[in-house]
Amino acid sequence: MAVNAGFIYILTHPSDQYLIKVGMTTRSPKVRLKEHNTQFDKAAGEVVEATGQEWVLKEYFEVKDTYNAESAFFQRSPLTEIPGALGNELLKLDDKYITWEWVKEGLDAAKTIGIRKDTSQPPTPKPKPKKGAQWIEAQLEGTGLKPINGCGNGITKVAFECQKGHIFKISGRLLVNRPFCPACNPEKFDAYTLRRVEFC
Ligand SMILES: [Zn+2]
Structure with missing residues (x-):
């Protein structure tokens, strides 16, 4: 898998202070935001359709190896241990495991991980959302x-x-x-x- 520079972004939703989305894109976060707010067949879009409120781009930053950064963020406890912890691609914050601290740690890992060592190999993908x-x-x-x-x-x-x-x-x-x-x-x-x- 090629090394592609890109962005990590965090979206928040005005309807629910515990609901966030952490995503990666090799395009522009603003273009991606627009997709999330208009693709009603996707998890993020369903929230927009249900509430009539759009996702807000809270933060984004550049990364050198988008897929490696994504892996650094998502390949962590508890997502790797609890089937379905990733729900439907959205993250639900709680007071115990998926806290803002946990999100921040993941973002720091994504920011600092850089380019994967063996670029002939794809990074470990993020855990698949399961019907958990x-x-x-x-x-x-x-x-x-x-x-x-x-x-x-x-x-x-x-x-x-x-x-x-x-x-x-x-x-x-x-x-x-x-x-x-x-x-x-x-x-x-x-x-x-x-x-x-x-x-x-
Ligand atoms: Zn009963």
Whole structure:
């Protein structure tokens, strides 16, 4: 992969102080900003369409090797460890892991990393957004079901709680397709699935 100079930019959104986007471009950040504000089929554009408010270019700076800088920013904990931490290409700040401090550290790394040593090799790409916990939680919004932490010792299935307080373990993706509590609405599930649900 060729070494291309470019920019790293940070966008903030007026609708949500915790929502940011960190991106890289080999073109102009302002041109890229315009795309983010008008491509409604992309994650950033969906926010614009939903809120009627545009992303704001908070900061940008030049880098010598755009892809290497991108890798330096994104190939970090917790993005590399939590599937779906990158959600849908946007970053949601929190008070624990994805803090402004964490963003600043990443930007410093991106600023200072320079050109990758072996330019015949592409840098490690950023972690792929996966349909992970954040996605599941977002999909379940408004259904009365919510993921909860801790329930027994299984790690393969996430636990959920319904509005009546039933706590159960089920595949998150399955629940997104059938957003019902298996205790309140067992008729919504097939017998095989019901047998595999664990109640806590
Ligand atoms: Zn229930």
